[in-house]
Amino acid sequence: MDIKAVILAAGKGTRMKSETTPKVLHEIMGKTLLGYVLDNVKNFVSEEFVIVGHHAQEVEDFVKNNYDNAKTVLQSPQLGTGHAVSMVCPSLENYDGLVLILCGDTPLVREETLKAFVEFHKSHNSDLTVMSTIFDNPTNYGRIIREADNSLKCIVEEKDATPEQKAVKEVNAGIYCLNWAKIKSAFGQLKSNNAQGEYYLTDIISWGKEQKLNVNAYILEDSDEIYGINSRLNLAEATKMMNRRNLEKYMINGVTIVDPDSTWISEDTEIGQDTIIYPATYIEGKNKIGKNCKIGPCAHLRGGVEIVDNVKVGNFVEVKKAKISSNTNVGHLSYIGDAELGEHVNIGAGTITANYDPLSKTKSKTILKDNVKIGSNSVLVAPVTVEEGANVGAGGIITKDIPSWALAITRSPLKILENWVKKKIR
Ligand code: UD1
Ligand code: CA
Numbered sequence: 001m002d003i004k005a006v007i008l009a010a011g012k013g014t015r016m017k018s019e020t021t022p023k024v025l026h027e028i029m030g031k032t033l034l035g036y037v038l039d040n041v042k043n044f045v046s047e048e049f050v051i052v053g054h055h056a057q058e059v060e061d062f063v064k065n066n067y068d069n070a071k072t073v074l075q076s077p078q079l080g081t082g083h084a085v086s087m088v089c090p091s092l093e094n095y096d097g098l099v100l101i102l103c104g105d106t107p108l109v110r111e112e113t114l115k116a117f118v119e120f121h122k123s124h125n126s127d128l129t130v131m132s133t134i135f136d137n138p139t140n141y142g143r144i145i146r147e148a149d150n151s152l153k154c155i156v157e158e159k160d161a162t163p164e165q166k167a168v169k170e171v172n173a174g175i176y177c178l179n180w181a182k183i184k185s186a187f188g189q190l191k192s193n194n195a196q197g198e199y200y201l202t203d204i205i206s207w208g209k210e211q212k213l214n215v216n217a218y219i220l221e222d223s224d225e226i227y228g229i230n231s232r233l234n235l236a237e238a239t240k241m242m243n244r245r246n247l248e249k250y251m252i253n254g255v256t257i258v259d260p261d262s263t264w265i266s267e268d269t270e271i272g273q274d275t276i277i278y279p280a281t282y283i284e285g286k287n288k289i290g291k292n293c294k295i296g297p298c299a300h301l302r303g304g305v306e307i308v309d310n311v312k313v314g315n316f317v318e319v320k321k322a323k324i325s326s327n328t329n330v331g332h333l334s335y336i337g338d339a340e341l342g343e344h345v346n347i348g349a350g351t352i353t354a355n356y357d358p359l360s361k362t363k364s365k366t367i368l369k370d371n372v373k374i375g376s377n378s379v380l381v382a383p384v385t386v387e388e389g390a391n392v393g394a395g396g397i398i399t400k401d402i403p404s405w406a407l408a409i410t411r412s413p414l415k416i417l418e419n420w421v422k423k424k425i426r
Contacts, residue, residue: 003118009034049091117131250277269301276293285301345371352380354382393407
């Protein structure tokens with residue numbers, strides 16, 4: 001059965017207190033919240049609809065530039081989560097497959113969880129399934145209210161809840177699976193007579209019950225996954241949760257993380273066995289690190305980095321959009337950006353690739369072939385290629401390509417003035 005996803009991303013995100021960035025474009029280790037949600041569904045749905053509203057243009061640009069199968073649908077004004085979903089009704093008029101609804105501010109949910117959720121929906125012949133979980137502190141989430149026989153009754157938002165309802169610890173994850181043809185008419189019938197004056201998506205549960213449809217809840221065991229981001233405090237907490245999960249995965253797969261408390265590694269980084277990550281290392285975005293490498297302490301990989309095997313990236317080294325081939329060392333205090341380093345290359349301390357021209361605002365590439373040795377404190381002014389085996393003397397400012405096996409030196413010759421100091425003192 002066909003599955004399409006609807007991702008709600010139009011809300012203002014008032015509690016983030018951000019003038020410049022819509023909530024769903026805030027980032028966890030180099031990836032936007034919305035990016036996590038889209039990545040989690042893109043492998044098993046045929047099409048994604050992202051509902052945009054607040055900062056619509058930025059969110060739309062983000063979606064267009066990064067996701068081929070995703071469409072954006074404008075919701076303006078933003079009258080609530082139910083109103084948001086109703087925006088896709090014209091696009092799905094004759095559709096009779098499944099619709100998976102998710103929130104753009106819930107990045108921790110896993111792809112496997114979403115697949116299991118859809119399977120549950122199918123195997124229970126459900127018309128409408130909502131994901132729930134148990135929170136010790138359910139504050140701010142919609143509460144799942146059940147009948148005496150434990151079947152679902154409705155969802156009540158925090159602001160509409162009685163003290164009794166507030167005590168309920170089963171909460172709405174904000175993720176739903178619906179048989180579209182059976183549920184779509186609900187969206188014309190939602191009411192906004194609640195504390196927030198909004199059209200609540202959550203009201204489709206009681207609507208479905210009234211229509212005598214098969215409405216179910218899927219209780220998610222790992223409640224961390226549906227942690228929603230509404231404030232900067234939530235963002236920091238979610239980043240920690242995401243990081244802990246990633247580090248565990250690497251350690252289980254044979255990577256040594258010397259200090260998990262000070263190491264940050266993004267979900268989209270692959271790391272080979274026996275690589276050691278030293279403390280205070282920050283790895284964001286998409287990267288691939290091979291086997292037997294030593295990274296850090298205090299290294300910063302900023303995405304688009306490919307490191308092959310037996311590579312050393314030492315302290316205070318920043319790497320961005322670069323390939324570092326096997327047995328190469330970038331030991332200390334370097335910046336390597338927009339670069340390709342061959343095998344058995346040695347980069348002396350303090351070397352940088354000058355990849356950015358601020359006047360033309362363009363970036364250029366540095367290519368170092370196999371066995372190149374760069375002396376300490378050199379500047380490789382891109383675009384530039386150092387051919388195989390060539391050496392650059394310490395302090396080199398390299399503005400031209402260097403041929404194979406040559407030595408390039410740009411410093412003025414050393415002068416020694418005998419007894420100069422003594423004469424000065426006298
Ligand atoms: C919502 C649920 C709540 C649930 C929680 C889970 C409703 C009414 N409440 O509450 O039951 O426990 O999520 O995280 O659905 N959005 C729009 N258009 C709008 C309003 C919101 O696209 O008009 C988007 C937001 O950008 C956000 C998502 O919908 O991505 C959820 O909205 P938010 O205001 O965060 O709802 P919660 O209060 O968290
Ligand atoms: Ca939310």
